[in-house]
Amino acid sequence: MKRIIIVCVLITLNITYMHAQPDRVTGRNFATRSEVIAQNGMVATSHPLATQVGLDILKQGGNAIDAAIAANAALGLMEPTGCGIGGDLFAIVWSAKDQKLYGLNASGRSPQALDLEYFKKNNIDKIPAYGALPVSVPGCVDGWFELHDKFGEMKMKDILAPAIAYAREGFPVTELIGYYLTLSSRRFKDYPNFADVYMPNGEALKKGDVFKNPALANTYEKIARGGADAFYKGDMARTIAKFLQAEGGLMTYEDFATHDSEWVEPVSTNYRGYDVWELPPNGQGIAALQILNVMEGYDVEAMGFGSPEYVHHFTEAKKLAFEDRAKYYADTDFNDIPVEQLISKKYADERRKLINPNRAGRTYDAGELEKGNTIYLTTADKDGNMVSLIQSNYRGMGSGMVPPGLGFMLQDRGELFALEEGHFNVVEPRKRPFHTIIPAYHERW
Numbered sequence: 001m002k003r004i005i006i007v008c009v010l011i012t013l014n015i016t017y018m019h020a021q022p023d024r025v026t027g028r029n030f031a032t033r034s035e036v037i038a039q040n041g042m043v044a045t046s047h048p049l050a051t052q053v054g055l056d057i058l059k060q061g062g063n064a065i066d067a068a069i070a071a072n073a074a075l076g077l078m079e080p081t082g083c084g085i086g087g088d089l090f091a092i093v094w095s096a097k098d099q100k101l102y103g104l105n106a107s108g109r110s111p112q113a114l115d116l117e118y119f120k121k122n123n124i125d126k127i128p129a130y131g132a133l134p135v136s137v138p139g140c141v142d143g144w145f146e147l148h149d150k151f152g153e154m155k156m157k158d159i160l161a162p163a164i165a166y167a168r169e170g171f172p173v174t175e176l177i178g179y180y181l182t183l184s185s186r187r188f189k190d191y192p193n194f195a196d197v198y199m200p201n202g203e204a205l206k207k208g209d210v211f212k213n214p215a216l217a218n219t220y221e222k223i224a225r226g227g228a229d230a231f232y233k234g235d236m237a238r239t240i241a242k243f244l245q246a247e248g249g250l251m252t253y254e255d256f257a258t259h260d261s262e263w264v265e266p267v268s269t270n271y272r273g274y275d276v277w278e279l280p281p282n283g284q285g286i287a288a289l290q291i292l293n294v295m296e297g298y299d300v301e302a303m304g305f306g307s308p309e310y311v312h313h314f315t316e317a318k319k320l321a322f323e324d325r326a327k328y329y330a331d332t333d334f335n336d337i338p339v340e341q342l343i344s345k346k347y348a349d350e351r352r353k354l355i356n357p358n359r360a361g362r363t364y365d366a367g368e369l370e371k372g373n374t375i376y377l378t379t380a381d382k383d384g385n386m387v388s389l390i391q392s393n394y395r396g397m398g399s400g401m402v403p404p405g406l407g408f409m410l411q412d413r414g415e416l417f418a419l420e421e422g423h424f425n426v427v428e429p430r431k432r433p434f435h436t437i438i439p440a441y442h443e444r445w
Contacts, residue, residue: 010154041064043055043058043067045075046376049078049171050078050079051069051074059156059157063385065147065148065152065379066154070163075167076170076408077167077213078166080397080408080409082392082393084409085142087139087391088108088398089140089145089390090142090279091387092104092106092387092440094385097149104143104147104263105263105278106139107433110429110431111136114192114211114429117399117425129415130399132247132416133248133249134412135337136432140260142260146261146263151344157320167212167213168217170210173207176203178206178208181205182206184202192243194400196214196215196408197408215407216406232256232259239405241253255430267340269443277441281328281329281331281332283357284438285438287321287325289343290342291318293344295313295317296348316355316356319361374390393412396413399412401421414433420438
């Protein structure tokens with residue numbers, strides 16, 4: 001049978017509406033934006049220049065993986081309010097050669113010296129949103145090289161060349177990014193090194209300003225020449241660790257030097273003929289599968305998309321999934337997460353019984369189980385390889401921590417750890433925090 005493959009994403013699992021109008025004949029709504037169709041490849045990102053960078057890589061003979069890395073590098077420069085090499089990365093790759101899906105978890109871990117006792121001893125009852133303490137090791141760069149080593153075709157110096165050129169020569173700031181940079185500048189203007197990178201001439205960048213980031217260009221060049229080791233085992237790692245310790249953090253050079261990404265098996269459910277694939281925790285991807293399983297028990301078409309009945313049932317399904325998310329989703333190296341049970345049809349049938357069709361539930365408990373602002377991009381090439389990739393710093397730009405001379409901000413994902421004894425996601429040494437960003441992949445047979 002002919003297979004139709006769709007690559008998409010669910011980031012925050014919110015309901016999204018497209019601008020639509022009713023068809024004159026059927027009366028049903030249809031989107032007014034035409035599909036984009038191509039024969040030899042496709043790149044979709046949140047920035048036109050980054051999209052063009054990815055397309056240029058395809059035209060030069062690169063594959064979908066090369067294009068994804070190039071576009072991500074460009075976005076780290078052009079949309080620092082949502083991503084960058086100070087953050088983490090997750091990806092799902094369809095290999096045309098292997099006819100197989102691959103999942104990559106390139107999220108970083110907490111410092112070896114950070115544990116629950118540290119917070120108790122210092123009378124800290126909530127992990128701060130900003131500063132050095134919530135910084136976990138950034139996994140993006142290692143993620144690039146894991147993807148490249150397994151699937152890439154072009155040399156990394158050529159893949160990163162467009163982003164390096166834009167960083168040196170500059171590019172015009174778009175309206176939305178200018179807006180968020182202005183907000184971030186108000187928050188971070190007094191943080192060390194922030195103004196040096198993001199407030200040239202002492203002013204916040206705004207729409208139309210030409211932004212140059214020579215420090216990031218130098219960083220990208222070193223990574224292109226020296227590989228992941230240049231970031232995790234060289235002077236950059238020492239600079240970052242020294243800076244964070246001076247700002248009150250516990251990150252060390254060894255925390256960087258021992259970092260590694262993990263190839264994982266994607267998990268799936270079938271929703272009305274569509275196989276929907278996500279990555280297992282420490283991300284929240286399986287919440288999407290849980291919601292689909294619950295919604296499959298209703299006649300969604302009869303409800304009508306966007307109707308009060310639809311919104312009610314979708315919202316209640318989301319509540320049920322998010323209660324499980326809060327209790328069970330965490331680093332699988334530290335916990336035996338019951339993924340198969342959580343995404344089973346049987347479990348969804350039991351959870352669906354809790355939904356009152358006429359009234360919103362005030363509270364739900366997580367299920368009882370048997371023990372045992374962000375960017376997204378997608379690429380496809382002429383051979384059928386496809387990449388679904390998401391990469392983020394968390395809370396927009398991240399922690400406010402800009403290491404000297406490197407041109408980027410570090411993430412603050414560590415804020416998402418729990419400070420509750422026995423919680424699946426409790427803070428522990430070298431543990432990956434719960435993650436909100438998720439790539440997804442759909443197939444229809």
